[in-house]
Amino acid sequence: DQQVKQNSPSLSVQEGRISILNCDYTNSMFDYFLWYKKYPAEGPTFLISISSIKDKNEDGRFTVFLNKSAKHLSLHIVPSQPGDSAVYFCAASAVVDKLIFGTGTRLQVFP
Amino acid sequence: NAGVTQTPKFQVLKTGQSMTLQCAQDMNHNSMYWYRQDPGMGLRLIYYSASEGTTDKGEVPNGYNVSRLNKREFSLRLESAAPSQTSVYFCASSDWGGTLNEQFFGPGTRLTVL
Numbered sequence: 001d002q003q004v005k006q007n008s009p010s011l012s013v014q015e016g017r018i019s020i021l022n023c024d025y026t027n028s029m030f031d032y033f034l035w036y037k038k039y040p041a042e043g044p045t046f047l048i049s050i051s052s053i054k055d056k057n058e059d060g061r062f063t064v065f066l067n068k069s070a071k072h073l074s075l076h077i078v079p080s081q082p083g084d085s086a087v088y089f090c091a092a093s094a095v096v097d098k099l100i101f102g103t104g105t106r107l108q109v110f111p
Numbered sequence: 112n113a114g115v116t117q118t119p120k121f122q123v124l125k126t127g128q129s130m131t132l133q134c135a136q137d138m139n140h141n142s143m144y145w146y147r148q149d150p151g152m153g154l155r156l157i158y159y160s161a162s163e164g165t166t167d168k169g170e171v172p173n174g175y176n177v178s179r180l181n182k183r184e185f186s187l188r189l190e191s192a193a194p195s196q197t198s199v200y201f202c203a204s205s206d207w208g209g210t211l212n213e214q215f216f217g218p219g220t221r222l223t224v225l
Contacts, residue, residue, distance in 0.1 A: 009151075034213055043115070043201050043216030044154070089153060097142050097161055097207040098169075099214060101154040 003027045004092050006102035013109050019077040021105050023090035026071065030092040034099065035064060035075050038087045047088075048075070080109045113137055115217035117202050123223045124192045132187040132220050134202030142205045143185035144169075144214060145177060147198040154201065160185055192224045 005024045013019045031052040036044035050057040050064045057064050063076045077084055087106050091099040118133045136143065144159040156169030160179040174196060176188045189196060199221050203214040
């Protein structure tokens with residue numbers, strides 16, 4: 001029973017264009033959402049987060065959108081750069097201090 | 112300031128052998144976690160420790176034990192390794208409730224059980 005789902009295993013985007021990574025969740029008790037980025041042979045690193053009281057959070061080229069009624073969040077990267085090529089995990093929390101991770105989306109940004 | 116460190120980086124075991132994965136953090140975080148990452152499965156929580164002296168099971172605890180040695184260190188032990196425990200293991204820490212609620216991850220330990 002996957003509570004956090006990333007249905008696209010991979011995404012390929014041209015440099016300079018927008019990358020949109022999607023995440024769906026089933027547990028309506030989730031109140032905090034995060035995106036992590038992971039390069040090969042490294043641990044995940046935190047990218048951006050959003051609380052359930054907001055519907056948008058922006059940090060430079062990265063914006064996370066939350067649609068609570070649809071139980072859907074998305075990460076927008078504009079403009080995409082080759083260094084953004086990595087695996088992106090979304091994660092959600094219903095209980096303080098515990099995260100449930102999605103399965104990840106591999107983003108490839110090509111020139 | 113090293114963040115979260117893990118040893119070893121790589122390990123090969125035979126079925127039935129035991130080993131301990133070590134993790135340490137220097138950020139004075141209260142909470143520490145052990146995850147495993149398998150292809151197509153994302154990151155799954157094995158055990159976590161909300162504070163020194165406490166540990167709790169996560170999603171996939173079977174076959175593992177943990178020790179929160181002190182505030183800095185959190186170890187994961189495989190008593191009798193099985194091929195199904197072949198995975199990449201990540202340790203993480205957090206200061207939940209502080210200014211930033213994210214978890215900080217170590218570089219991982221790649222474990223192969225033959």
